[in-house]
Amino acid sequence: MLEHGGNLRDAAKRFGRDDWVDLSTGINPHWYPAPEVAGNAWHRLPEPDPALTAAAAAFYGAPQMLPVAGTQAAIQALPRLRAPSRVAVSAPSYAEHAHHWGGHGHTMTLTPYAELSDAVARHDVVVVVNPNNPTGAVVSAAQLLQWADQLAARGGWLVVDEAFGDTAQENSVAAHTGRPGLIVLRSVGKFFGLAGIRLGFVAAHADLLRDLADLLGPWTISGPAQQIALAALSDHAWQSDTRTQLAVHGERLRALLASHGIQSSGTPLFQWWAEPQPEAFWRHMAERGIWVRLFTQAARGIRLGLPPDEAGWQRLHTALSEWNQR
Known part of the structure; x- marks a missing residue:
């Protein structure tokens, strides 16, 4: 690892x-000061709570979202949902993206932020961490949406990791994820300080969210994590x-x-x-x-x-x- x-x-x-x-x-x-969870959260199989998904969509401004066991789960799964592709991953950035896109038959290229515009024309998938981890570099929402349109026009994806985006919502493109080809990852671990409950969200077109949910399987988020996150996402x-x-x-x-x-x-x-x-x-x-x-x-x-x-x-x-x- x-x-x-x-x-x-x-x-x-x-x-x-x-x-x-x-x-x-x-x-x-x-x-976030986690509330006491209901006793049955430890006992029942953790079926998805629609209230949690609705609270996440409201907080992140996305039309629809899928809860995942931390954005790491989505980072590992997304490369398995595409046929072998040419993939550009922003560099430097969170290393797990390149690590997983480098497998599953994909051709992965680490791409400096200054060269991402050129990379859009030559790749099928472009992954951007925004704001960047570790440097804090930011790509404007307008630029990201332009890249997303270019990639989607030929069946490509723009994957935007907004794990550190909760303090700069103006740069988020989560609101536009109803369109095909734009995928946004969000996390409750950073801003809320709740990394221990292992919870994140994916915003994307309904078809992709359905495929991702099928791949990840049932009961991916524990009952206590769902209750704690619902409280945090609702506490304005x-x-x-x-x-x-x-x-x-x-x-x-x-x-x-x-x-x-x-x-x-x-x-x-x-x-x-x-x-x-x-x-x-x-x-x-x-x-x-x-x-x-x-x-x-x-x-x-x-x-x-x-x-x-x-x-x-x-x-x-x-x-x-x-x-x-x-």
Whole structure:
């Protein structure tokens, strides 16, 4: 399996400490306060709840959606729904897309964001992470819809991973997924901080959602996860307050890095930069109990998420100061 953030057991084993500030994932550290679930959620087979699908469609602005066991489930399944195709995956971006499109008979090409327009004319499927993970780069909704039309005209797909899109809904194209060939992935793991319930949604044309549901099979989302997600997606006050707080905290992180000479880019949930010495920076932080995301392939650099509390912010500030003084 590919390496991801959040692997604190590995960190503890390697560096011999248990007092970690985990900044490796970009997940909101102030997660939605999950309500107590009904007792029968643990007992009954988890049949799909139409209320959950309706709440997701309303929150994401999509005409119809399919709940999946995290967007990872859709990322792994979508390549199996097409005959061998020419596929361009935005690079750098979330590595699981390229990993899975590279199989199942497809010809996969990693494509820099600046070259995606040209790639649309030469490929059957184009995958774009928007906003990008890890860099935070954004493609406008207007541009994405133009690409979607070009691809759909010859039976192609545009797959848009909007897992980090909840703080920038204006860039979403989920509202346009009633048309064939446009597929949008959304996640409750990042903005809501509920990665542990393994739930995401796919917005697409009804025919594709039906095929995807058939491939994934029954009972893909647990009963407790459905109840918790329904509460989160329906809690408009929490959503509004959280967007405001994330904007403040995201700017604080950007400004903190800038004060230590680091010019970064990202979203309200994380910052990234092309660190000249990424391995050394990663080790420096780990030795101080701060777990960051190291990138050594297409994007050599560092990604940091938000500290969970003032003590975490202070530890990060101190570690950055010591990095500059080394």
